[in-house]
Amino acid sequence: MFVIEWLSQTPLSLAIQTNRWVVPTVQSIHIVAIGVVVASVLMIDLRVLGWAGRDQTLAETVARFGPWLTWSLVVLLVTGILMVVGEPARELLAFSFWLKMSLVAIGTVIATAFRIALRRHERRWEESIVDRRGTKSLAVATLLIWIGIIILGRLIAYDHIWGAWSMAPKA
């Protein structure tokens, strides 16, 4: 509560609040970056599942999409922080927001662990690990996590659907 009160009075927050075009602009950039993330995750997961990019090794696929994933996550972080600073009550009191942040943390940990594991044991990943059922399940789960993140992100605007779990001000 104190944090929200303080954030909403910062010069940056006040600037965002008074310039009405900032929030929609930042949200739009956020969506563009989500597009890059979700497509990158999709292509890596499809490669793991063997549904796309079969002419490429797993490492080549990750080398192509990994950096785009990382950099769009940075853009998402920056635009996300701007949205929190601009409308702290809307975000920080929303149940959807915290659920979303938990999934973002899980999704980021999985993506990072996967890239480290692939770099360390590249040969074994290409030859056998990628064919394990557990790996393929993880690929599907990862995609579902990012889709869940998108849904929860949109639901921040409708946080009242959570009933008593939501403390967000009515939009």
Next chain:
Amino acid sequence: MDVTALLASLESSGLATRIRESLYLFPLIESAHVIGLTLVFGTIAIVDLRLLGVASTRRPFSRIAADTFKWTWAAFALTVATGLLMFITNADVYYANWYFRGKMAMLACAGLNVLIFERTIGRSVQQWDRNPAAPPAGRTAAALSLVIWICVIFLGRWIGFTTTQTDLKSGPEIDIEGLFPAGLDDASASKTPR
């Protein structure tokens, strides 16, 4: 049937009423719309960046296109379906909204761009399939495509900020003034969930 009557009949349809009266349907439809559009944009961007010679340059263009093609179309179908569902809940307001009209115009441009690409430079794919970048006409189409789709996303987001949906079901009123001191909650002045 004139436009006004058509919009009114869409809006009073059982489906539109059902979506308006549900607490969850509109938010979930909108979420599905975002899933669809981010996949459309992301997969199209992969193809466009390949044409521009920015990424995936060592793979033939046709392979990239084959990898993403069906996902782009499936996601596009989802986006159109959910877009229509949102439209009918408040048809006259969306129809009159200039950001909505601009977005539809941009979508038409995107379609036209693809059509021109397919009919011209797309016909000679075999000649440049393995080149790191497409010929100038292909690169122009790719750059246009990226600009158009980013415009579509911006215009789409602006629709949410410039239309009001007074009928949409909202949760129980919360006494914000009681929760927080004055001056905090400027955002709640807007009626539309966004």
